[in-house]
Amino acid sequence: xxxxxxxxxxxxxxxxxxxxxxxxxxxxxxxxxxxxxxxxxxxxxxxxxxxxxxxxxxxxxxxxxxxxxxxxxxxxxxxxxxxxxxxxxxxxxxxxxxxxxxxxxxxxxxxxx
Amino acid sequence: xxxxxxxxxxxxxxxxxxxxxxxxxxxxxxxxxxxxxxxxxxxxxxxxxxxxxxxxxxxxxxxxxxxxxxxxxxxxxxxxxxxxxxxxxxxxxxxxxxxxxxxxxxxxxxxxx
Numbered sequence: 162x163x164x165x166x167x168x169x170x171x172x173x174x175x176x177x178x179x180x181x182x183x184x185x186x187x188x189x190x191x192x193x194x195x196x197x198x199x200x201x202x203x204x205x206x207x208x209x210x211x212x213x214x215x216x217x218x219x220x221x222x223x224x225x226x227x228x229x230x231x232x233x234x235x236x237x238x239x240x241x242x243x244x245x246x247x248x249x250x251x252x253x254x255x256x257x258x259x260x261x262x263x264x265x266x267x268x269x270x271x272x273x274x
Numbered sequence: 275x276x277x278x279x280x281x282x283x284x285x286x287x288x289x290x291x292x293x294x295x296x297x298x299x300x301x302x303x304x305x306x307x308x309x310x311x312x313x314x315x316x317x318x319x320x321x322x323x324x325x326x327x328x329x330x331x332x333x334x335x336x337x338x339x340x341x342x343x344x345x346x347x348x349x350x351x352x353x354x355x356x357x358x359x360x361x362x363x364x365x366x367x368x369x370x371x372x373x374x375x376x377x378x379x380x381x382x383x384x385x386x387x
Contacts, residue, residue: 193374203364203378204317249317253374260305260324260370261332266316 163188165252167265175273178240182268184250185232194233196224197249199267204249207235240272276301278379280365286385287355295350295382297365303377304370306348307332308340310361311381317364323348324370355386 168183184194193211197204208217213228221240226233237244247267253260278299287293299306307322309332319332323342337359339351348367352359362383366376 195374195376203380205378206375209375251317260307260322260374261330262307262319262322262376263333264309264317264319266314 163252163263165250165263165265167248167250167268169268170266171269171271173271173273174240176241178272179236179238180240180270182235182237182248182250182270183232184234184265186250186252186263187231188252188263191228191231192253194226195251195253195262196233196235197251199247199249200245207248237270240270242272242274245270245272276377278365278367278377280363280379280382282382283380284383286387288387289356290354293352293355293384295352295363295365295384297348297350297379298346299348299365299367299377300346301367301369301377302345303367304345305376306342306365306367307376308338308348308350309364309366310334310359311364312361320350320363355384357386360384360386 165186195209196207208224210226216225221238224235247269249267250265251262281296304325308320309317311317318334320338321340323329329340362381364381365379368376
């Protein structure tokens, strides 16, 4: 059975801290892994990773994928209260031509001022 | 403005009363999908559509129907809602092939009593 597991489930940090969120997966025919940020509304896209070892960066956020060990991490440096959200990891598995996504349960991050 | 819209945003209904949640996107996306989000379970895919007249089941399709008669619209139908379908529902869309970044609608909070 395809599955995506995120850890930790929740995390409380102070502004300025650096956090690392984890996403491990077991899926057939991996195609891509995506990270989303969900505040009190719809998820918004952060990164898509398809190749192992290549870091994606956007400001204070970065992510990397390890296809051999089947995991990805999302790093947030110099955290701010606006980073407080649920971070979702999703994997697109299956044969070419299918578009089925598996989401993890998310990591709830709270950043204290 | 590029967006995915859902209606209604909030709905309280009774067991067995058929309902439809509409989803529309203005980005000419081929791919559309429905998810439900429940505490502790994350986002779970209900159905998806790769293009007009092409739909397939996600992980939790029981009790739901979909249709894709036009590229922009992807309604979710609950023929006989039950209390276990009380949830937050999201519609999402993306281009097919290459990037799999999904754009999410604002969500529909459904309560079935």
